Amino acid sequence: MIYQGDSLCPLTWQEERLHLLDQRWLPHQQQIVVLATAAEVAQAIKDMVVRGAPAIGIAAAYGVVLAAQSAYAQAPPHWQTIITADLQKLAQARPTAVNLVWALQRMQTHFSTIVADPVPILLAEAHRIHQEDLAANHRMGELGADLLPAACRVLTHCNAGALATGGYGTALGVIRTAHRAGKLSQVYADETRPWLQGARLTAWELLQDNIPVTLLADNAAAALMQQQRIDWVIVGADRITARGDVANKIGTYGLAILARQHGVKLMVVAPTSTIDMNLMEGSAIVIEERSQAEVLTVNGQAIAPVGAQAWNPAFDVTPSHLVDVIVTEKGVVTQPNLERMTAIMRS
Numbered sequence: 005m006i007y008q009g010d011s012l013c014p015l016t017w018q019e020e021r022l023h024l025l026d027q028r029w030l031p032h033q034q035q036i037v038v039l040a041t042a043a044e045v046a047q048a049i050k051d052m053v054v055r056g057a058p059a060i061g062i063a064a065a066y067g068v069v070l071a072a073q074s075a076y077a078q079a080p081p082h083w084q085t086i087i088t089a090d091l092q093k094l095a096q097a098r099p100t101a102v103n104l105v106w107a108l109q110r111m112q113t114h115f116s117t118i119v120a121d122p123v124p125i126l127l128a129e130a131h132r133i134h135q136e137d138l139a140a141n142h143r144m145g146e147l148g149a150d151l152l153p154a155a156c157r158v159l160t161h162c163n164a165g166a167l168a169t170g171g172y173g174t175a176l177g178v179i180r181t182a183h184r185a186g187k188l189s190q191v192y193a194d195e196t197r198p199w200l201q202g203a204r205l206t207a208w209e210l211l212q213d214n215i216p217v218t219l220l221a222d223n224a225a226a227a228l229m230q231q232q233r234i235d236w237v238i239v240g241a242d243r244i245t246a247r248g249d250v251a252n253k254i255g256t257y258g259l260a261i262l263a264r265q266h267g268v269k270l271m272v273v274a275p276t277s278t279i280d281m282n283l284m285e286g287s288a289i290v291i292e293e294r295s296q297a298e299v300l301t302v303n304g305q306a307i308a309p310v311g312a313q314a315w316n317p318a319f320d321v322t323p324s325h326l327v328d329v330i331v332t333e334k335g336v337v338t339q340p341n342l343e344r345m346t347a348i349m350r351s
């Protein structure tokens with residue numbers, strides 16, 4: 005297991021290498037993968053060894069350090085030209101989470117000022133991106149928990165926890181803080197088919213912190229809300245547009261509709277690095293489609309007849325009018341729209 009201070013963390017930089025806690029094998033095995041090249045980092049992001057929007061961004065930042073390390077060793081004056089292909093590989097690893105290109109752009113802002121060995125400067129920036137994300141999560145945890153009533157019953161979807169971020173988590177950061185404050189009476193987690201982030205990662209992560217969790221098959225959420233057993237749905241995001249439309253794990257949109265129908269509130273918790281002010285409409289967000297095998301098999305075992313096909317979008321888009329509140333590290337946006345999103349980004 006990897007820790008940042010007292011926070012579980014999916015990745016760390018040690019001895020000039022990126023170490024990842026391999027999320028494909030949790031909760032049964034805790035394997036660490038050690039990566040030495042940017043191409044390996046891009047592949048690890050594609051394969052979901054590391055996943056979750058902020059964690060993907062942080063991993064990509066360290067990927068740039070690995071690219072620069074190798075390019076500078078090869079031909080010092082030409083390192084920036086040599087790493088172009090690596091930067092492209094990293095940028096294309098997964099399309100939906102904007103944190104990936106956000107982190108790459110942030111790393112590249114230093115390129116024009118670097119005159120000698122780029123590694124110390126780029127490594128310092130990657131560490132900063134990581135630490136800022138951790139701090140943002142703690143802040144969002146406080147802001148989000150403040151919005152919850154006493155004895156609150158919450159439902160979360162996918163894994164927007166320490167494992168998906170630089171540590172502590174976004175949606176799970178709010179749940180952690182609220183739990184510590186004694187404000188939660190029940191935490192439900194959707195199993196989150198097909199990759200089972202909820203069953204495998206969220207349930208594991210919460211139990212590591214001794215936070216009791218009740219797992220739901222995704223299709224049980226409607227009945228739970230109908231029985232008035234949920235007060236807030238709390239989720240993370242992969243990309244939020246300028247008017248507040250939210251791309252997040254497939255199934256979030258369905259939960260948002262259910263929540264509105266049953267008078268349940270929807271909270272989206274995401275750092276400003278997840279907000280893409282260049283896009284207005286959620287329909288413009290590129291939604292990753294993953295392999296059919298993720299739906300047709302479980303643990304490598306077929307669960308459907310040979311010949312069945314599957315559609316496997318990794319994310320969906322929830323329109324802003326179904327979102328009650330977006331919590332960022334800069335503050336809270338209620339009933340998000342362009343004006344309010346612009347104001348928070350400028351604050």
Ligand SMILES: CSC[C@@H](O)[C@@H](O)C(=O)COP(=O)(O)O
Binds near residue numbers: 055058173201240254
């Ligand atoms: C803080 S993580 C926010 C999102 O990235 C999370 O909710 C999510 O959808 C993760 O999807 P994944 O496909 O596991 O990378």
